[in-house]
Amino acid sequence: MDILVCMKQVPDTETKIVINPEGTGIVTDGIKYVMNPYDEFAVEEALKIKEKMGGTVTIVSMGPQRATEAIRTALAMGADKGVHLCDDAFEGADSYSTAKALAAAIKPLSYDIILGGKQAVDHDNAQVYAALAELLDISHVSIVTQLDVAEDGKSAVAQREVEGGAREVIEVSLPAFIACQKGLNEPRYASLPGIMKAKKKPIDVIDLAKSGLSADEVGEKGAKLKIRKFFLPPEREAGKILEGEPEELATQLVKLLREEAKAI
Amino acid sequence: MEFGYTDEQQMMRELAAKIAGDFGEEYWQRIDEEHCHPREFIDALVASGIVGMAIPEEYGGGGTGLLDLAIAAEALAANGVGMGAAGILVGGPVFGGYLISRHGTEAQKEKYLPGLVKGEVWAGAFTEPDAGSNVTNISTRAELKGDRYVVTGRKMFISHMEESTHIALYVRTSPLDPAHKTRGLSILVGDLPDPHVEARPFKKLGSRFVDTHAVFIDGMEIPKENIIGREGHVLKAMFDVLNPERIVVAALAVGSGLLAIAKAVEFANERVIWGERPISSYQGLQFPLAEAKVMLEAARLKVYEAAWLYDQGSPKCAMATTMAKYAASHGSIYAADRAIQTMGGSGYMCEYGVERLWRDLRLNAIAPVTNEMALNTVAQYDLGMPRSY
Ligand SMILES: Cc1cc2nc3c(=O)[nH]c(=O)nc-3n(C[C@H](O)[C@H](O)[C@H](O)COP(=O)(O)OP(=O)(O)OC[C@H]3O[C@@H](n4cnc5c(N)ncnc54)[C@H](O)[C@@H]3O)c2cc1C
Ligand SMILES: Cc1cc2nc3c(=O)[nH]c(=O)nc-3n(C[C@H](O)[C@H](O)[C@H](O)COP(=O)(O)OP(=O)(O)OC[C@H]3O[C@@H](n4cnc5c(N)ncnc54)[C@H](O)[C@@H]3O)c2cc1C
Numbered sequence: 001m002d003i004l005v006c007m008k009q010v011p012d013t014e015t016k017i018v019i020n021p022e023g024t025g026i027v028t029d030g031i032k033y034v035m036n037p038y039d040e041f042a043v044e045e046a047l048k049i050k051e052k053m054g055g056t057v058t059i060v061s062m063g064p065q066r067a068t069e070a071i072r073t074a075l076a077m078g079a080d081k082g083v084h085l086c087d088d089a090f091e092g093a094d095s096y097s098t099a100k101a102l103a104a105a106i107k108p109l110s111y112d113i114i115l116g117g118k119q120a121v122d123h124d125n126a127q128v129y130a131a132l133a134e135l136l137d138i139s140h141v142s143i144v145t146q147l148d149v150a151e152d153g154k155s156a157v158a159q160r161e162v163e164g165g166a167r168e169v170i171e172v173s174l175p176a177f178i179a180c181q182k183g184l185n186e187p188r189y190a191s192l193p194g195i196m197k198a199k200k201k202p203i204d205v206i207d208l209a210k211s212g213l214s215a216d217e218v219g220e221k222g223a224k225l226k227i228r229k230f231f232l233p234p235e236r237e238a239g240k241i242l243e244g245e246p247e248e249l250a251t252q253l254v255k256l257l258r259e260e261a262k263a264i
Numbered sequence: 265m266e267f268g269y270t271d272e273q274q275m276m277r278e279l280a281a282k283i284a285g286d287f288g289e290e291y292w293q294r295i296d297e298e299h300c301h302p303r304e305f306i307d308a309l310v311a312s313g314i315v316g317m318a319i320p321e322e323y324g325g326g327g328t329g330l331l332d333l334a335i336a337a338e339a340l341a342a343n344g345v346g347m348g349a350a351g352i353l354v355g356g357p358v359f360g361g362y363l364i365s366r367h368g369t370e371a372q373k374e375k376y377l378p379g380l381v382k383g384e385v386w387a388g389a390f391t392e393p394d395a396g397s398n399v400t401n402i403s404t405r406a407e408l409k410g411d412r413y414v415v416t417g418r419k420m421f422i423s424h425m426e427e428s429t430h431i432a433l434y435v436r437t438s439p440l441d442p443a444h445k446t447r448g449l450s451i452l453v454g455d456l457p458d459p460h461v462e463a464r465p466f467k468k469l470g471s472r473f474v475d476t477h478a479v480f481i482d483g484m485e486i487p488k489e490n491i492i493g494r495e496g497h498v499l500k501a502m503f504d505v506l507n508p509e510r511i512v513v514a515a516l517a518v519g520s521g522l523l524a525i526a527k528a529v530e531f532a533n534e535r536v537i538w539g540e541r542p543i544s545s546y547q548g549l550q551f552p553l554a555e556a557k558v559m560l561e562a563a564r565l566k567v568y569e570a571a572w573l574y575d576q577g578s579p580k581c582a583m584a585t586t587m588a589k590y591a592a593s594h595g596s597i598y599a600a601d602r603a604i605q606t607m608g609g610s611g612y613m614c615e616y617g618v619e620r621l622w623r624d625l626r627l628n629a630i631a632p633v634t635n636e637m638a639l640n641t642v643a644q645y646d647l648g649m650p651r652s653y
Binding site: 068069072073076189190191192193194195196198199 | 271272274275276278279282283311312313314316317321326327328336
């Protein structure tokens with residue numbers, strides 16, 4: 001099996017987000033970057049498929065120079081090689097122009113299945129994989145919590161989460177894009193021997209020229225979406241502490257929930 | 265000169281932090297209360313490859329240097345483990361690993377190193393009732409009878425006897441010659457348990473994640489080929505074990521001290537007792553913690569330098585190690601003490617874990633070498649002052 005994993009480097013979920021004074025983005029100084037947590041499930045699943053069926057796992061990532069760290073982390077977990085779309089022209093992309101660049105990098109590769117996270121926790125758009133699948137003319141299954149690839153590698157059965165905790169079971173022919181959700185597996189840590197070996201694994205860097213795309217198809221120029229402004233949600237107001245006997249409290253609480261919070 | 269971590273070292277720190285994160289304060293409190301080995305933690309550390317990282321790749325290890333091991337040790341400690349990794353990281357990669365990888369024969373390497381990668385620990389028996397600071401006083405005798413050495417003597421404060429698969433015994437193979445005090449000392453590797461070895465446990469202030477015993481050896485037989493290096497010439501091999509032991513302990517101490525400071529700052533930022541500002545706004549609490557931080561940052565650089573010198577095989581390693589160990593133990597005990605003070609009565613209680621850090625760290629002013637002996641070494645060999653004793 002030739003397994004691809006689309007992976008993005010994102011700010012650590014514990015990062016305290018600060019908006020820049022112009023409101024055009026966030027302050028990136030001092031931010032710690034990590035592999036998108038949902039992509040960790042994808043890498044883990046790819047490694048499990050490889051362990052079961054043989055093959056290679058290739059990490060495909062678009063991002064600035066620093067994104068190599070996240071690619072190396074995936075290689076240290078056990079992936080075999082990396083493809084890094086890295087060029088100033090790719091900066092400022094939306095979901096569509098990201099998918100465009102990824103598709104260009106993926107088209108020349110041989111692949112039986114593509115995995116990725118169900119969303120990246122930075123912009124939370126959850127759209128790249130759908131656009132990518134469309135551009136590659138393959139199916140996709142989103143929010144997958146269980147995956148079984150058929151022995152012949154030609155199809156897979158995926159379970160996906162739907163409203164109300166129910167599960168949908170989907171049989172899909174491969175290649176397809178599988179967007180991974182928490183619960184699919186328990187991502188392994190990059191082991192020490194893995195870290196040492198990662199150094200020697202190849203990362204193919206693809207710039208704009210090598211991608212075969214033109215500058216106005218990718219990055220900010222190729223984006224269909226313009227971000228007008230960044231702002232933080234208003235700070236949460238301090239909670240209210242009710243005092244009194246349980247019966248009064250319940251009446252007060254219901255009143256507040258109904259009239260102030262309009263929650264019931 | 266470069267001071268940054270490489271990508272690999274950064275990943276090692278993250279790996280260490282993740283493992284540390286899987287074992288919280290409650291886990292280490294239970295280990296402390298029950299005086300038991302952190303088995304689950306050790307298993308995770310072995311599985312991650314950190315235990316075997318400094319063992320050569322040919323024998324299944326990670327093939328890194330001591331510097332990388334020190335970096336990982338510090339990251340484990342700083343992210344919640346405290347000194348808790350000291351038993352496994354000294355008992356495995358140092359008492360067994362460095363002894364064998366640097367001074368073992370090819371046959372010994374093949375025999376012992378793969379087991380150490382899998383998490384076997386060794387006891388390292390230097391100290392005796394009358395030979396602590398003064399190691400040349402070792403009187404445990406090993407006599408060659410046919411194809412085996414027969415060992416008789418007493419060892420003191422020996423860690424890890426309960427779990428160890430082997431014991432590296434530092435013994436006399438010929439009587440003390442006052443003109444050449446280190447001559448006649450040899451290193452033998454014995455298997456444990458052994459019917460001729462009896463170990464009696466001590467109760468102790470801290471470091472309860474590892475057992476410490478008085479060891480009575482009466483006629484233990486060790487095959488002749490289990491000697492490490494040349495009979496009677498032990499100095500180089502001994503310091504190739506003692507130096508990394510001190511470096512690993514110092515790295516763990518730096519991380520533990522930083523952990524104590526982090527806990528104290530977090531607590532002080534939350535606690536408001538006068539008016540509206542938290543107690544962390546008082547200079548009287550700030551300065552000591554800031555001072556401890558400076559001491560630990562400086563110690564860390566010395567630890568890294570000492571480890572780097574060890575990896576280079578430099579003779580300067582011994583002095584750098586002595587200084588690093590002193591700086592790290594001194595700074596970290598101060599940090600833990602000030603963390604307790606900052607937290608007031610809460611700091612003295614077990615729930616917050618800083619009193620445990622202090623109890624564990626207190627050891628490092630005594631072992632692996634006392635801070636007085638460290639200063640003796642600096643005064644005599646670095647400053648060129650007369651030997652005082
Ligand atoms: C928990 C624990 C675990 C240990 N584990 C091991 C182990 O696994 N293997 C092992 O071999 N040993 C182990 N040790 C022993 C440790 O290395 C010794 O305790 C240490 O070297 C000090 O020796 P000592 O206890 O005999 O003290 P002593 O040497 O008797 O020293 C007593 C005091 O006198 C001071 N002193 C001695 N000489 C001088 C001098 N010339 N000038 C100024 N002051 C001096 C010392 O600094 C110290 O303060 C362990 C000890 C402890 C407490
Ligand atoms: C084992 C034990 C037994 C005890 N027994 C009793 C008992 O029987 N009865 C009883 O009533 N109490 C008892 N205590 C409580 C003890 O008196 C308090 O712990 C002590 O007064 C400190 O108060 P605190 O713990 O609230 O610390 P805090 O008052 O929160 O102080 C925390 C830190 O902030 C510092 N700090 C506070 N204010 C300032 C300031 N303005 N400027 C500079 N630094 C400041 C303190 O010096 C301390 O270092 C006991 C405590 C312990 C640990």
